[in-house]
Amino acid sequence: xxxxxxxxxxxxxxxxxxxxxxxxxxxxxxxxxxxxxxxxxxxxxxxxxxxxxxxxxxxxxxxxxxxxxxxxxxxxxxxxxxxxxxxxxxxxxxxxxxxxxxxxxxxxxxxxxxxxxxxxxxxxxxxxxxxxxxxxxxxxxxxxxxxxxxxxxxxxxxxxxxxxxxxxxxxxxxxxxxxxxxxxxxxxxxxxxxxxxxxxxxxxxxxxxxxxxxxxxxxxxxxxxxxxxxxxxxxxxxxxxxxxxxxxxxxxxxxxxxxxxxxxxxxxxxxxxxxxxxxxxxxxxxxxxxxxxxxxxxxxxxxxxxxxxxxxxxxxxxxxxxxxxxxxxxxxxxxxxxxxxxxxxxxxxxxxxxxxxxxxxxxxxxxxxxxxxxxxxxxxxxxxxxxxxxxxxxxxxxxxxxxxxxxxxxxxxxxxxxxxxxxxxxxxxxxxxxxxxxxxxxxxxxxxxxxxxxxxxxxxxxxxxxxxxxxxxxxxxxxxxxxxxxxxxxxxxxxxxxxxxxxxxxxxxxxxxxxxxxxxxxxxxxxxxxxxxxxxxxxxxxxxxxxxxxxxxxxxxxxxxxxxxxxxxxxxxxxxxxxxxxxxxxxxxxxxxxxxxxxxxxxxxxxxxxxxxxxxxxxxxxxxxxxxxxxxxxxxxxxxxxxxxxxxxxxxxx
Amino acid sequence: xxxxxxxxxxxxxxxxxxxxxxxxxxxxxxxxxxxxxxxxxxxxxxxxxxxxxxxxxxxxxxxxxxxxxxxxxxxxxxxxxxxxxxxxxxxxxxxxxxxxxxxxxxxxxxxxxxxxxxxxxxxxxxxxxxxxxxxxxxxxxxxxxxxxxxxxxxxxxxxxxxxxxxxxxxxxxxxxxxxxxxxxxxxxxxxxxxxxxxxxxxxxxxxxxxxxxxxxxxxxxxxxxxxxxxxxxxxxxxxxxxxxxxxxxxxxxxxxxxxxxxxxxxxxxxxxxxxxxxxxxxxxx
Numbered sequence: 001x002x003x004x005x006x007x008x009x010x011x012x013x014x015x016x017x018x019x020x021x022x023x024x025x026x027x028x029x030x031x032x033x034x035x036x037x038x039x040x041x042x043x044x045x046x047x048x049x050x051x052x053x054x055x056x057x058x059x060x061x062x063x064x065x066x067x068x069x070x071x072x073x074x075x076x077x078x079x080x081x082x083x084x085x086x087x088x089x090x091x092x093x094x095x096x097x098x099x100x101x102x103x104x105x106x107x108x109x110x111x112x113x114x115x116x117x118x119x120x121x122x123x124x125x126x127x128x129x130x131x132x133x134x135x136x137x138x139x140x141x142x143x144x145x146x147x148x149x150x151x152x153x154x155x156x157x158x159x160x161x162x163x164x165x166x167x168x169x170x171x172x173x174x175x176x177x178x179x180x181x182x183x184x185x186x187x188x189x190x191x192x193x194x195x196x197x198x199x200x201x202x203x204x205x206x207x208x209x210x211x212x213x214x215x216x217x218x219x220x221x222x223x224x225x226x227x228x229x230x231x232x233x234x235x236x237x238x239x240x241x242x243x244x245x246x247x248x249x250x251x252x253x254x255x256x257x258x259x260x261x262x263x264x265x266x267x268x269x270x271x272x273x274x275x276x277x278x279x280x281x282x283x284x285x286x287x288x289x290x291x292x293x294x295x296x297x298x299x300x301x302x303x304x305x306x307x308x309x310x311x312x313x314x315x316x317x318x319x320x321x322x323x324x325x326x327x328x329x330x331x332x333x334x335x336x337x338x339x340x341x342x343x344x345x346x347x348x349x350x351x352x353x354x355x356x357x358x359x360x361x362x363x364x365x366x367x368x369x370x371x372x373x374x375x376x377x378x379x380x381x382x383x384x385x386x387x388x389x390x391x392x393x394x395x396x397x398x399x400x401x402x403x404x405x406x407x408x409x410x411x412x413x414x415x416x417x418x419x420x421x422x423x424x425x426x427x428x429x430x431x432x433x434x435x436x437x438x439x440x441x442x443x444x445x446x447x448x449x450x451x452x453x454x455x456x457x458x459x460x461x462x463x464x465x466x467x468x469x470x471x472x473x474x475x476x477x478x479x480x481x482x483x484x485x486x487x488x489x490x491x492x493x494x495x496x497x498x499x500x501x502x503x504x505x506x507x508x509x510x511x512x513x514x515x516x517x518x519x520x521x522x523x524x525x526x527x528x529x530x531x532x533x534x535x536x537x538x539x540x541x542x543x544x545x546x547x548x549x550x551x552x553x554x555x556x557x558x559x560x561x562x563x564x565x566x567x568x569x570x571x572x573x574x575x576x577x578x579x580x581x582x583x584x585x586x587x588x589x590x591x592x593x594x595x596x597x598x599x600x601x602x603x604x605x606x607x608x609x610x611x612x613x614x615x616x617x618x619x620x621x622x623x624x625x626x627x628x629x630x631x632x633x634x635x636x637x638x639x640x641x642x643x644x645x646x647x648x649x650x651x652x653x654x
Numbered sequence: 655x656x657x658x659x660x661x662x663x664x665x666x667x668x669x670x671x672x673x674x675x676x677x678x679x680x681x682x683x684x685x686x687x688x689x690x691x692x693x694x695x696x697x698x699x700x701x702x703x704x705x706x707x708x709x710x711x712x713x714x715x716x717x718x719x720x721x722x723x724x725x726x727x728x729x730x731x732x733x734x735x736x737x738x739x740x741x742x743x744x745x746x747x748x749x750x751x752x753x754x755x756x757x758x759x760x761x762x763x764x765x766x767x768x769x770x771x772x773x774x775x776x777x778x779x780x781x782x783x784x785x786x787x788x789x790x791x792x793x794x795x796x797x798x799x800x801x802x803x804x805x806x807x808x809x810x811x812x813x814x815x816x817x818x819x820x821x822x823x824x825x826x827x828x829x830x831x832x833x834x835x836x837x838x839x840x841x842x843x844x845x846x847x848x849x850x851x852x853x854x855x856x857x858x859x860x861x862x863x864x865x866x867x868x869x870x871x872x873x874x875x876x877x878x879x880x881x882x883x884x885x886x887x888x889x890x891x892x893x894x895x896x897x898x899x900x901x902x903x904x905x906x907x908x909x910x911x912x913x914x915x916x917x918x919x920x921x922x923x924x925x926x927x928x929x930x931x932x933x934x935x936x937x938x939x
Contacts, residue, residue, distance in 0.1 A: 296897040303899070315718070317705065317903065318896040371701040372719050448873045451893060458881055459719070462697045476875025484875075 031327025032603045033617050045609050047283055047652040056605040056653035058285065062308045064298060065289035069265045075252040077193050078148070079245045083252050088190065090270055090287055091131070092254035095122055095141065095168075096187035099636050100337055102629075103180075103503050105187045109136065109255065120170040120182060128277045131253045131260075134197045138162035143196040143203040144189070147244060149210065149224035149237070152502075153185040156564070158226055173219070173226055177564040178572065184503040192255045202244035209237050257282045257649070266291050283652035302329065308606040309638075313598035316375040323621050328604035332611065332623045333376055334635045336595035337389050337504040340373050340452050341497030342444065342460060343589035347488040347523035350434060355418045357587040358384075361408045362415035363467045364460060370593035373456030377593035381409040385497050385589035386580040387513035388506055393580075396506050401577035404549060405584045412467060432468045441470040445490030447478035453494040456592050486520040493521040498591050506576045507563055513583055514542055514560050522588045527557075549581040556582065596625065599638040601651075608651035611635050665931035672927020678920035686735045689728035695882070697721050705902035715905045717887075718894035723909050730882035730910075734865050734917070736795040737802070741864030742857045744803030749810030750853060754841050756811065757818025768815070774808035783874055792877040801876060802864045810856055817849055851932035858925040862918045884910045884917075 035041055053059070067073060067084030077083050077092065095110040107113070109128060114121045128136040142162050145154055153170075156177050161169040176182060196203055213227035223229055229237065251260040257278070258270035270287040290307075292298050299318060302310045303325050313319060313333060323329055344351045344360070351357060366379035380390040383405065388396050416426070423435035431439045442464070446457040454475045464471040471492075476484060485493035495517060500508035512518055519542065527543040528536050541557060548554035559575055566572045601610065610616065611634035612623055626632040637650060666672050700720030708715045714723040756767035783805070792798045821827060822845075830840045846853075869885030871877050880886055887910035895903030 299896045299899045314896060315894055317900040321899050321901065368699040372699055448875060458879060459699055472878035474875045475873055475879045481875065
């Protein structure tokens, strides 16, 4: 009684009640496993009627995102900093969407598609409106490509025609890319981003400038719409593009299901587009996006159920702790079409020697790298780096090619023997010496904000050091890291390897190896030519001639250029076999592990047909990697098809 | 000299705070010098042994990779103390020389040196360090310390200059100048002893500042990444445990925080007694 009379005790009780009320925040609910066991989620689920909503009555979809902070925020998705990558999918649409990990393509603004001889004709949905009320027409699609003429697909097109307001004809060059590639090249763009009525001035100018260019004489060079654009014209096109990126508008104008409402440094609010052309596909009234960069703060939001959906898989123990602390959370894992890996810089000695690179590759114990880098990832000990997503190796490569690949499974004895073959020797101190008797020390560079990369690179450095090759990690600020790595400032560089940034097929991922990111970090040579003044000019074109799988010399650049036009699947497979074998054999890098990422659902506030429902209870809400195509697709949808689909239409407030 | 030394230690001993600071610092120095000789650190990943609780074989448990936390702290102490002490030394030397010459010489020299000092005080260090990171290769703790000192000497230089301005017109300095003694002599023999207490305190504070700042430089890529640096251990612990989201990792998280906190506390306690020990006026009081 005395206790109850004390003022402090009352204050404590009041505080406890307040905390309990805040943490409960509305109606109580048993956890997900209890609901499943009680039979609450049997059969196909349907959207909850408004009057039966219990936990998300305001129908707000709450997620995390990032964007340029006001006053820098502006509405042009191509402007400086964009509008925030994660918000693209809520406000903008393309003709199609594709699922990055499966390459499934679905119609969005395109109602139907016809493939003719040398053409792809797209019929647009009628009644689609931009957020400012203007109709979306074929002219907008044409405007997208005339202004954004650096888009990948323009290299394969001769023209885009608009016979009427709702028909777009893409005319392909002859030869055209193979059918699957044509579809994906079109599907990877968000064509509903450049409303012609807003950007007419810039679109018409770009169109006029392109019309001044002459056609290329042959297919040995690339250019938008097969045009040979001289430097001076190119500068004018770039200038026009730069002016366009600075031209606004103040807020985004798309055709998507949500319209921009307001933005602050920490919060962005989108509201349902009342004129959306698919009204039944929108289950939420608002999307509330919070900008919380700090990981610990993000976990706090997930734990407390303040988010409906969260992207990413934290370290194992944190993941298990979050699931334990919040019984409504459900976590799905999925393969990421990207691997964490390391690239050797062949511009630096002794990395120009293939046997040295192979020796180092034999030193790495990939299971340890994966455990620390991303416990849920999957290592493939046999390969070095192939240019193919490891989980697709067996489906993309022939058994014969796979059988001929050098096996790089951890083998320190093999590493030592290879080093001895090239004149290295191990001293009494356990350190390896080069043929000149010098003990080298190497640096692995990694971008400091990339946790799986930094963590696994640190272990890689320790493994090499323990083997007798002193190596240190430099975790470099990410704003300068990539430029430094491309310039060859580190002996070894960490980055995503065997990755495709757009659609997931071998053409896309081999391009990264031989023409894009990997090429720069490894330091593949380019073809040089002599300028008019006698100076040496780097053409930027790959100059790599190496032995292929059959022992004959392969001009890699030539093979890459031929690849997209090969219509015969078996011939394409042979190219893939050869280029992947070459990458593995030459050991220009090491695939540490294929990344596995994840998505979280707060089932207290977000309802729907959760994938693999029958495994939720037995897996303890930490779902295993999906094994069937249907499950894989459903789980990938949960991750917005890796930023290309609009996920909330498949789920609804509870 | 021996009498002065004895007086110094007597004063430190009487100041309980300062004495406890000395004891803790001595433990850390012992740990840095002899620790790595007594036990070897194995950084091999033993994932199944991660976040182990304290035991006889792992006194402070293990980290996210199953490696011994105490041994990492012991090995890290060498790096941490070397960087701290060298960075403090460089800070002190640069700060004193610039401040003293500026204050003593006056005129154009003073204007020029203070202009440079103000530049270092006002230019934001982050973008400059980014450029330095791209240009400079740091290969040992001494060069690492020098880079740290480059960004911390300016406030000390201004403070020393202020002290100089008040000292240089005192009778004993005026007498030295009338006698025709050269500036280096006056600075080292007459002025430096008067500033010793102040410089000693700054030395300690600069050392602890450098240890904290070293993590920032590692994460910029200016220096090789050292997973046993205490600051880096804290960063890794927060990153891998999510701060409070992994109960198994609490001891691993708290250990480097406690170590760094103890080191900073010992520095502050020690410096508290330093002024008293080195300033005869305070001691007599």
